[in-house]
């Protein structure tokens with residue numbers, strides 16, 4: 001193994017991934033398993049497909065079907081790592097729901113609270129449970145969103161929940177000062193997963209697939225595997241000095257103010 005591969009290796013590590021039944025969680029779990037980690041897969045719906053794929057590729061994984069955003073659920077997923085593999089080194093707190101995608105100025109308390117419970121309190125409960133077992137070298141990665149960085153990329157409760165996740169990783173990373181545990185978040189842009197399936201289906205049905213992702217400078221939507229690469233990197237020793245950060249993987253969407261652009265070489269002021 002060359003030096004770079006060695007730094008990216010997760011051999012001997014134990015990782016817990018929430019929301020592992022599909023989408024970004026599935027891609028992350030599969031990549032981390034391919035890099036040598038043993039996995040605990042947790043999701044509200046059975047993560048059988050992910051489990052089968054990892055085992056078929058020769059990896060080690062166990063699966064739990066439960067609500068990760070309860071105190072009991074969060075304790076159970078971390079306990080599973082200890083029971084099955086004897087330790088935990090990596091937590092990817094990724095499970096989430098979007099709620100309505102459009103800004104709804106009438107959303108009520110119960111709907112708002114449920115999105116906060118799953119997207120923000122869920123990661124906190126998983127972090128809290130994991131901290132009882134994580135040691136120096138441990139890595140926590142939450143899935144935030146570009147919707148938590150700026151307005152316009154999701155519903156109001158969803159966006160607020162993801163802004164909360166950004167604050168969560170900043171605060172927890174600082175509260176863990178001196179312990180050698182890193183806490184970061186990834187902020188994906190538009191990725192084709194179960195969560196965005198209706199949006200993609202709608203665009204395809206209207207023959208407007210070519211419009212997907214056109215707001216970002218790469219002019220395309222992203223793949224779950226592209227987010228998994230960032231998560232697996234943050235989990236590894238290759239990211240040993242990255243802590244307390246929210247890192248966007250969004251084709252450049254969050255880099256710009258909303259301006260009308262011209263083709264390369266054109267004068268945008270003309």
Ligand SMILES: NC(=O)c1ccc[n+]([C@@H]2O[C@H](COP(=O)([O-])OP(=O)(O)OC[C@H]3O[C@@H](n4cnc5c(N)ncnc54)[C@H](O)[C@@H]3O)[C@@H](O)[C@H]2O)c1
Nearest residue numbers: 019023024043044067068095096145188190191193194195
């Ligand atoms: N797809 C995108 O464009 C995009 C962009 C930014 C951020 N994200 C975030 O990425 C994360 C993963 O979403 P995805 O895009 O892969 O969508 P997805 O719907 O494919 O995956 C989300 C998973 O979370 C699970 N889940 C929901 N609530 C749960 C709970 N209480 N307990 C356990 N599991 C639960 C779902 O069953 C599902 O399998 C989410 O946090 C989402 O907000 C997605």
